[in-house]
Amino acid sequence: xxxxxxxxxxxxxxxxxxxxxxxxxxxxxxxxxxxxxxxxxxxxxxxxxxxxxxxxxxxxxxxxxxxxxxxxxxxxxxxxxxxxxxxxxxxxxxxxxxxxxxxxxxxxxxxxxxxxxxxxxxxxxxxx
Amino acid sequence: xxxxxxxxxxxxxxxxxxxxxxxxxxxxxxxxxxxxxxxxxxxxxxxxxxxxxxxxxxxxxxxxxxxxxxxxxxxxxxxxxxxxxxxxxxxxxxxxxxxxxxxxxxxxxxxxxxxxxxxxxxxxxxxxxxxxxxxxxxxxxxxxxxxxxxxxxxxxxxxxxxxxxxxxxxxxxxxxxxxxxxxxxxxxxxxxxxxxxxxxxxxxxxxxxxxxxxxxxxx
Numbered sequence: 018x019x020x021x022x023x024x025x026x027x028x029x030x031x032x033x034x035x036x037x038x039x040x041x042x043x044x045x046x047x048x049x050x051x052x053x054x055x056x057x058x059x060x061x062x063x064x065x066x067x068x069x070x071x072x073x074x075x076x077x078x079x080x081x082x083x084x085x086x087x088x089x090x091x092x093x094x095x096x097x098x099x100x101x102x103x104x105x106x107x108x109x110x111x112x113x114x115x116x117x118x119x120x121x122x123x124x125x126x127x128x129x130x131x132x133x134x135x136x137x138x139x140x141x142x143x144x145x
Numbered sequence: 146x147x148x149x150x151x152x153x154x155x156x157x158x159x160x161x162x163x164x165x166x167x168x169x170x171x172x173x174x175x176x177x178x179x180x181x182x183x184x185x186x187x188x189x190x191x192x193x194x195x196x197x198x199x200x201x202x203x204x205x206x207x208x209x210x211x212x213x214x215x216x217x218x219x220x221x222x223x224x225x226x227x228x229x230x231x232x233x234x235x236x237x238x239x240x241x242x243x244x245x246x247x248x249x250x251x252x253x254x255x256x257x258x259x260x261x262x263x264x265x266x267x268x269x270x271x272x273x274x275x276x277x278x279x280x281x282x283x284x285x286x287x288x289x290x291x292x293x294x295x296x297x298x299x300x301x302x303x304x305x306x307x308x309x310x311x312x313x314x315x316x317x318x319x320x321x322x323x324x325x326x327x328x329x330x331x332x333x334x335x336x337x338x339x340x341x342x343x344x345x346x347x348x349x350x351x352x353x354x355x356x357x358x359x360x361x362x363x364x
Contacts, residue, residue: 102363103363106359106363109308110306110308112198112200113200113204113308116196116197116198116200116204116208117196117200117204117207117208117211119197120174120194120195120196120197120208120212121194121208121211121212121215123194123195124192124193124194124212125187125192125193125194125195126191126192126193127171127173127186127187127188127189127190127191127192127193128187128188128189128190
């Protein structure tokens with residue numbers, strides 16, 4: 018095996034170890050942990066024996082193993098970005114709710130608060 | 146009256162003074178301004194609410210609307226802080242909602258020919274109208290006018306979730322789906338050098354479109 022293969026196996030192995038630790042200590046959801054573990058094991062097996070990937074590629078009608086990896090990488094990267102984007106949107110929305118609530122709780126009376134604050138006193142009031 | 150405020154220190158005092166000559170209750174929502182806008186607004190506002198970080202005009206409008214509803218407002222008006230709207234237009238719109246003529250009254254700058262609207266902006270706004278006609282089935286002729294008056298029940302039904310400028314497009318959908326009586330009233334927009342400098346550009350228009358589409362897809 019080439020030095021690159023050893024480095025890759027080491028990195029993937031360490032990531033697998035961290036993933037197992039995070040899953041067993043409930044820092045990572047079980048479903049996500051198992052999915053990552055499967056992907057990492059497949060990656061380690063592919064790094065140990067790259068010809069195995071080529072055989073799998075040939076079995077599904079693709080000539081080279083590298084092409085198979087590329088074809089799998091593109092949709093999974095897009096799916097990953099979408100998942101992160103959806104999560105980011107949710108976090109932003111939650112942040113807005115917190116900011117909004119804080120603003121409402123800490124509303125400051127302005128210089129013009131007083132008798133006018135009774136709604137509708139001018140007959141065409143469109144405000145609180 | 147809900148006025149969303151972001152970095153309008155030089156004009157907000159005059160805008161609020163004009164407003165208060167007719168409308169006594171003004172809720173200003175400072176959306177995390179980095180200049181002295183909040184301080185400039187404080188003396189003329191009835192209530193000043195402050196977002197501790199900038200969340201966008203849509204978020205500020207929703208904050209102010211919720212606050213006004215919680216304090217028992219019969220009607221809610223949205224009025225831009227940069228001084229481009231006229232108080233007399235708002236007065237007319239407010240009267241229509243108060244009389245029960247409609248629940249939602251929207252400003253329409255195109256009703257009188259929109260001669261004052263710069264050509265580039267007119268094209269952009271016309272494209273937005275066309276888009277909403279196709280995408281939402283909207284029959285509105287001015288879909289990105291910040292001047293609007295809502296009855297209490299209309300405001301209660303509307304929840305603006307688009308934080309930034311896409312809220313105007315979201316409001317079009319909410320209006321279209323509300324099944325409440327809607328009216329558009331001719332209004333004039335003051336396009337000063339100041340407001341032109343702060344207005345939407347084509348790139349901004351595309352960003353709004355992107356945020357709106359993403360919002361419709363992902364909710």
